[in-house]
Amino acid sequence: MNYKWIARTALFRGCTEQDIESICRCLDFGTRSYRRGDVIALSGDTVSDIGLVLSGSVRIENNDIWGNKSILGIVESGGVFAEAYACIPNEPLMVDVIANQDCEILFVNVPKLFQPCDNSCSCHNKLIQNLVIVSARKNLHLTQRIFHTSSKTIRGRLLSYFSQQAAIQGSSKIKIPFDRQQLADYLNVDRSALSKELGKMKKEGLLNYHKNVFELNIHNQ
Amino acid sequence: MNYKWIARTALFRGCTEQDIESICRCLDFGTRSYRRGDVIALSGDTVSDIGLVLSGSVRIENNDIWGNKSILGIVESGGVFAEAYACIPNEPLMVDVIANQDCEILFVNVPKLFQPCDNSCSCHNKLIQNLVIVSARKNLHLTQRIFHTSSKTIRGRLLSYFSQQAAIQGSSKIKIPFDRQQLADYLNVDRSALSKELGKMKKEGLLNYHKNVFELNIHNQ
DNA sequence: ACAATTATGTGGTTAAAACCACAAAATAGA
DNA sequence: TCTATTTTGTGGTTTTAACCACATAATTGT
Numbered sequence: 001m002n003y004k005w006i007a008r009t010a011l012f013r014g015c016t017e018q019d020i021e022s023i024c025r026c027l028d029f030g031t032r033s034y035r036r037g038d039v040i041a042l043s044g045d046t047v048s049d050i051g052l053v054l055s056g057s058v059r060i061e062n063n064d065i066w067g068n069k070s071i072l073g074i075v076e077s078g079g080v081f082a083e084a085y086a087c088i089p090n091e092p093l094m095v096d097v098i099a100n101q102d103c104e105i106l107f108v109n110v111p112k113l114f115q116p117c118d119n120s121c122s123c124h125n126k127l128i129q130n131l132v133i134v135s136a137r138k139n140l141h142l143t144q145r146i147f148h149t150s151s152k153t154i155r156g157r158l159l160s161y162f163s164q165q166a167a168i169q170g171s172s173k174i175k176i177p178f179d180r181q182q183l184a185d186y187l188n189v190d191r192s193a194l195s196k197e198l199g200k201m202k203k204e205g206l207l208n209y210h211k212n213v214f215e216l217n218i219h220n221q
Numbered sequence: 222m223n224y225k226w227i228a229r230t231a232l233f234r235g236c237t238e239q240d241i242e243s244i245c246r247c248l249d250f251g252t253r254s255y256r257r258g259d260v261i262a263l264s265g266d267t268v269s270d271i272g273l274v275l276s277g278s279v280r281i282e283n284n285d286i287w288g289n290k291s292i293l294g295i296v297e298s299g300g301v302f303a304e305a306y307a308c309i310p311n312e313p314l315m316v317d318v319i320a321n322q323d324c325e326i327l328f329v330n331v332p333k334l335f336q337p338c339d340n341s342c343s344c345h346n347k348l349i350q351n352l353v354i355v356s357a358r359k360n361l362h363l364t365q366r367i368f369h370t371s372s373k374t375i376r377g378r379l380l381s382y383f384s385q386q387a388a389i390q391g392s393s394k395i396k397i398p399f400d401r402q403q404l405a406d407y408l409n410v411d412r413s414a415l416s417k418e419l420g421k422m423k424k425e426g427l428l429n430y431h432k433n434v435f436e437l438n439i440h441n442q
Numbered sequence: 443a444c445a446a447t448t449a450t451g452t453g454g455t456t457a458a459a460a461c462c463a464c465a466a467a468a469t470a471g472a
Numbered sequence: 473t474c475t476a477t478t479t480t481g482t483g484g485t486t487t488t489a490a491c492c493a494c495a496t497a498a499t500t501g502t
Contacts, residue, residue, distance in 0.1 A: 062368065062371075064368070064371070064372070064381075066372075066377075068371065068372070068373075070367070070368070070371040072364065072367060083357065084356075084357040084358075084360035084361055084364075085357075085361075087353050087354055087357040088354060088357050088358065088361075091361070094361070094364055094365070094368070095364070114350060125346065125349075128346075128349060128350060128353065129335060129349060131353050132308050132349060132352050132353055132356060133308055133309060135305075135353060135356040135357055135360065136304065136305040136306075136308040136309050136356055137305075137309065138360055139305035139356065139359055139360055139363065140305055140306075140309075140312070140315070142360065142363040142364065142367065143293065143305075143315055143316070143363065144315070145367065146291070146293060146363065146366065146367060146370075147283065147285070147291070147315070149367075149370060149371075149409070150283075150285070150289065150291040150370070150409050151285070151289070152289075152409070152411075152458090152489085152490070153458075153459085154458085154459070156287075160285075179478095179479070179480090180479070180480060180481090181479080181480090188370070188371050188373070189459075189460090190373075190459065190460050190461070191479095191480085192459095192460085192461080192462085192480090192481080192482080193458085193459050193460065193461090195480060195481050195482080196459090196481080196482070196483095197459090198481090199481070199482080211468090211480095373459085373460070373488090374488075374489085375488085375489070400448095400449070400450090401449070401450060401451090402449075402450090410489075410490090411489065411490050411491070412449095412450085413450090413451080413452080413489095413490085413491080413492085414488085414489050414490065414491090416450060416451050416452080417451080417452070417453095417489090418489090419451090420451070420452080432498095
């Protein structure tokens with residue numbers, strides 16, 4: 001395991017490689033690999049582990065009783081998932097976690113983390129403090145996702161999402177982690193209607209795109 | 222200040238009254254009162270305090286550049302707000318916090334909380350651990366709110382919200398903290414369209430209501 | 443108790459997106 | 473390379489909710 005890389009993730013930041021190695025052994029954290037499309041966890045499951053994405057990416061989604069799919073977000077490598085459920089004992093998942101690409105996950109057991117361990121690994125408290133920040137950031141992501149779906153028009157939702165991505169990626173040329181169907185499921189709109197609106201916006205000169213790379217034309221208000 | 226009551230909030234649970242009294246003095250936590258409608262914090266502000274609602278309630282909302290209002294949630298007494306922003310230094314608020322009723326707020330300074338204090342108040346670590354759980358719960362609330370707005374129809378959104386409330390309140394007769402306009406802003410729909418849909422559902426025998434009290438008729442499928 | 447203000451319901455119109463079907467393009471697998 | 477599969481775009485139709493205007497009901501403040 002690449003402890004040096006793990007030490008740079010938001011969850012383990014501030015821990016030394018030695019700390020991480022010892023805490024992983026001490027608290028018996030394990031890794032597991034998944035193939036693209038594999039189910040990592042299902043709605044209704046109860047979990048007590050945080051998933052740290054070591055490589056690849058996972059997708060958080062929900063299928064309601066009418067079969068409508070809603071994508072809540074993508075967790076890229078270095079990010080975590082299920083931390084909210086892992087921190088609340090016996091809280092059943094409201095979402096499915098799917099391997100968005102082939103990926104490897106490190107599972108961090110929260111109950112063990114919350115108990116002081118025998119060897120009193122030095123970065124225990126640091127880890128908990130990091131967990132607060134990681135959870136806070138996840139909060140902000142969910143809030144953003146709420147904003148992206150609060151416009152009543154498809155165009156408004158696209159502009160909300162694209163302009164945030166442009167800000168994050170520091171460029172008006174952005175690459176998104178979704179195909180059309182997934183983007184539609186993220187913005188909670190119909191795929192074909194989304195395709196039409198994108199075509200209209202391209203015709204109006206608002207943006208250009210090829211596959212999942214979009215270039216925004218800032219000027220054409 | 223009623224330390225006994227504070228000791229029962231999710232944030233201070235597990236701390237003794239003495240602990241709370243000493244930590245409030247030691248870390249210089251302060252309270253402030255607001256009148257219904259007062260602005261407690263505005264989008265763009267940076268905060269470093271968690272707001273703990275001692276009495277009354279606050280409303281978390283957002284006004285986008287086109288003037289559309291979106292309500293993210295209500296925080297009742299005992300609950301906290303702005304904790305995500307307070308935990309991430311210099312992160313500007315994306316939302317407004319408004320006094321939903323006359324209310325009193327205790328402000329808990331997070332940077333001070335994260336530094337070990339001179340007197341090493343005993344419940345420091347407990348408080349941080351509670352903060353993890355409180356933040357996790359807030360995550361789940363935001364996820365719920367996402368589900369309530371993911372249906373494409375107004376009826377679907379209402380049923381999603383009402384059935385969750387029925388589960389929480391343990392009854393098919395539920396009281397909601399919103400007037401019609403606020404419910405519309407919470408579900409991201411037009412108020413008059415919401416009113417019509419409610420009328421239609423009442424006519425179909427799905428539910429009954431008076432003001433902000435709704436009674437769901439479970440049977441009529 | 444009254445006036446002023448705010449909240450709610452309702453009709454009518456319009457705009458928008460959902461929905462369906464299908465063709466074309468791109469991709470993956472053998 | 474060829475075929476099968478998946479993804480994307482597009483036309484046409486229908487449903488739905490946004491939007492506007494206004495009447496009525498409820499609430500607030502004096």
